[in-house]
Amino acid sequence: MFFQSIETLIAKAQQGNKRAWLKLVKQHESQVYNYCLRMLSNPDDAMDLMQEVFISVYKSLPNFRGESSFSTWVFQIVHRRSVEYYRRRKHYQSLDDVPEQACEHSELEGNRVVQAQHQQLKSMLNKLPWEQRLVVELKFFQHCTFEEIAEQLDISTNTAKSRLYSALGKLKVHLEAVDG
Amino acid sequence: MANLEMLFEQWLDGKVLSDKQLQQLENDPEYAALMSQAKVWQQHSRDYKAVPVPTWDRQSTISQLSAVRVFSVAGAWAVAASVMICSLVFLLMPQQQAPELLDQVAKQTQLLESQQKQIDQLQKIITAQNELQQQHMYQLAKEAITTGRVERQEDINSLITYIKTQRAQDQAYLRMQLNDLAEQVQEQPMAAIAKN
Numbered sequence: 158m159f160f161q162s163i164e165t166l167i168a169k170a171q172q173g174n175k176r177a178w179l180k181l182v183k184q185h186e187s188q189v190y191n192y193c194l195r196m197l198s199n200p201d202d203a204m205d206l207m208q209e210v211f212i213s214v215y216k217s218l219p220n221f222r223g224e225s226s227f228s229t230w231v232f233q234i235v236h237r238r239s240v241e242y243y244r245r246r247k248h249y250q251s252l253d254d255v256p257e258q259a260c261e262h263s264e265l266e267g268n269r270v271v272q273a274q275h276q277q278l279k280s281m282l283n284k285l286p287w288e289q290r291l292v293v294e295l296k297f298f299q300h301c302t303f304e305e306i307a308e309q310l311d312i313s314t315n316t317a318k319s320r321l322y323s324a325l326g327k328l329k330v331h332l333e334a335v336d337g
Numbered sequence: 338m339a340n341l342e343m344l345f346e347q348w349l350d351g352k353v354l355s356d357k358q359l360q361q362l363e364n365d366p367e368y369a370a371l372m373s374q375a376k377v378w379q380q381h382s383r384d385y386k387a388v389p390v391p392t393w394d395r396q397s398t399i400s401q402l403s404a405v406r407v408f409s410v411a412g413a414w415a416v417a418a419s420v421m422i423c424s425l426v427f428l429l430m431p432q433q434q435a436p437e438l439l440d441q442v443a444k445q446t447q448l449l450e451s452q453q454k455q456i457d458q459l460q461k462i463i464t465a466q467n468e469l470q471q472q473h474m475y476q477l478a479k480e481a482i483t484t485g486r487v488e489r490q491e492d493i494n495s496l497i498t499y500i501k502t503q504r505a506q507d508q509a510y511l512r513m514q515l516n517d518l519a520e521q522v523q524e525q526p527m528a529a530i531a532k533n
Binding site for chain 2: 182191204208278302328
């Protein structure tokens with residue numbers, strides 16, 4: 158009922174307060190879910206990954222010291238878990254082979270424009286290899302600098318740049334193909 | 338070129354460039370292409386409407402771990418309690434009983450040692466018995482194989498004898514039939530015999 162700052166919620170959750178933890182989850186689930194959805198293109202996989210991420214966050218919560226913002230820390234876990242998830246899934250199927258699924262969410266059902274944008278974005282992301290997709294996500298959707306990307310993905314800044322430039326090059330080919 | 342790369346990075350990071358700097362980037366075909374492609378992604382990022390999260394069980398993020406935590410906490414409590422009880426027993430024990438206690442401890446130690454020796458001996462006996470049993474099993478298997486081989490040999494021999502007897506009987510029967518035919522031919526008049 159009363160407003161509680163994120164620091165209070167984190168402190169309470171660290172002490173084992175379930176309600177505080179559930180509030181934290183509620184505050185971050187949309188960002189995490191949409192990230193997972195963009196990366197995996199499949200709502201079921203996105204859901205699975207999101208659940209894995211929050212279990213992982215809960216497990217690591219006692220280690221959170223507040224050196225970075227909670228959101229940044231959560232997303233570091235998200236990146237790690239998504240890479241692990243992708244490696245696991247890669248053995249079963251190529252993500253490019255996953256059939257495009259119609260969005261079932263009621264708020265979007267009537268909005269054809271949004272649906273079309275999502276489909277286009279999905280198809281653009283699916284054209285990219287996983288490593289490049291990650292860099293694109295971090296650069297354009299998480300608005301990270303190359304240094305932050307390099308730190309989060311544990312690669313050099315130059316590698317991060319070259320991955321992004323390759324991704325942009327691939328988009329050019331894709332757009333040319335779409336335009337005919 | 339390095340200058341252009343730096344400008345492009347600044348532009349990507351959202352820093353405001355002067356018109357001249359933007360002109361520089363746009364005049365370079367490579368960076369102009371990169372900029373236009375980056376603009377497509379930026380546009381998608383701006384237009385992106387967050388998909389609502391489907392209903393899910395947020396409690397599941399806790400419940401999968403709580404069981405483990407309960408066990409680990411219970412384990413820690415058990416260890417702590419046993420350590421405390423041991424310390425209390427040791428501290429609250431009257432000092433006069435110390436020699437008796439030491440005697441008891443020595444006896445207990447001796448008992449434990451003798452028990453350990455017994456366990457070792459039993460272990461040796463079990464190992465020896467296992468080896469003996471393995472040897473017996475080996476002998477049994479060997480005998481079974483030999484017996485099977487002899488039996489098969491005998492069966493084959495009796496079969497061969499039976500076939501030989503059968504063949505001898507067949508040959509005798511054929512001989513008899515041929516003799517009958519020869520007799521019939523001899524008894525027939527000469528006129529009935531075909532002439533070439």
